[in-house]
Amino acid sequence: MKNIYFIISLLAGVTLLISCSGEGKQVVKKELTGGWEFRQAGTEKWYPAEVPGCVHTDLLKNKQIEDPFYRMNEKDLQWIDKKDWEYRVVFTTNRSFQKMKHKEIIFKGLDTYADVYLNDSLILKAENMFREWKADISSLLKEGSNELRIYFHSPIKMGLEKLEKNGYPLPAANDYSEIGGMGDKRVSIFIRKAPYHFGWDWGPRLVTSGIWRPIELQGWNEAHMEDLFIRQDHITREQAEITALFTVYSDKEMPAMLSISDNDLKQVLGTREVQLTQGYNTFDIPVKISNPRLWWSHGLGE
Structure with a gap:
């Protein structure tokens, strides 16, 4: 029987950051x-x-x-x-x-x-x-x-x-x-x-x-994260490929940096420079993680 794996707590402790030009932009x-x-x-x-x-x-x-x-x-x-x-x-x-x-x-x-x-x-x-x-x-x-x-x-x-x-x-x-x-x-x-x-x-x-x-x-202040969705694209024992889908609301047009990191590993998983428009914006960041922790149904794995 073919085994199917899923990521467990792959992004536990994820932090989301919008770094815009200027000061005082922190949420x-x-x-x-x-x-x-x-x-x-x-x-x-x-x-x-x-x-x-x-x-x-x-x-x-x-x-x-x-x-x-x-x-x-x-x-x-x-x-x-x-x-x-x-x-x-x-x-x-x-x-x-x-x-x-x-x-x-x-x-x-x-x-x-x-x-x-x-x-x-x-x-x-x-x-x-x-x-x-x-x-x-x-x-x-x-x-x-x-x-x-x-x-x-x-x-x-x-x-x-x-x-x-x-x-x-x-x-x-x-x-x-x-x-x-x-x-x-x-x-x-x-x-x-x-x-x-x-x-x-x-x-x-x-x-x-x-x-x-x-x-x-x-x-x-000028911008903040409205939503984050993690889509799992491909998973093996050696590597997980996922996509982080962001929804950002901005007061105005301005450049910004999106970053997704894992607090447990103290590691930045992906970044992307974007141009925000006034209103809602959607972006994605592809992420690859080596040797991911896998979820198994009871009795079949760790």
Whole structure:
């Protein structure tokens, strides 16, 4: 049988660099992970929260609910998805970050219906668990202390509105609406949210909400990297041939240098001088790696 190999962690620790003419072109990033609090909307007491995470795990850690996976506790916790929830954090930015020309906040995963406020100003409304959200906060971000607050609407309430607006039900065999106390009103089909949250034959119905992926502040000046995709072209034991596909956004036309390197090996894998145009730009850099680490299915290799 012919063996098929794949690269494992071939570019672990990859760094991406855009070096443009002039000074002050570096991208600055900061994750907002610590110091979060949450509460049931309309109540006064805030509890410590873990981000990334979700309402159910935060309630459990604060001893506000019993273990959802123990005995029949699942049925006693169906009230959670009928409530709205709020998360907040206070964070600081320094003068060097404030000097960046563009200041953005990136939400890599909000579950699901969320109104996001920065310093009490609405910056975005999310309604899809499966995508990233980005907002320009240049005019709202202050040097020093800032407050980010996220209001999560009950996915059940939002789903019921969509069901009523649709006028007739749609099939959703996984949706254990009866456990949720909703009779035959299956709303999962109307919501851009993980279907298994609504129950399945292999798991409980826990329709949660929360910040399920990191939140990141990003400051940049003339240009920054929007996306990187690694395409594997050819692989043998001796050599891997891949292509790094870059998407770069630029404020203006200017020359730039793209570089891709491996931090583990302390080695530059490829560079390319490019001419950026205003808007989105796409480029590729071919890379060859000697003696790549290969991925094998269980029991067939290292």
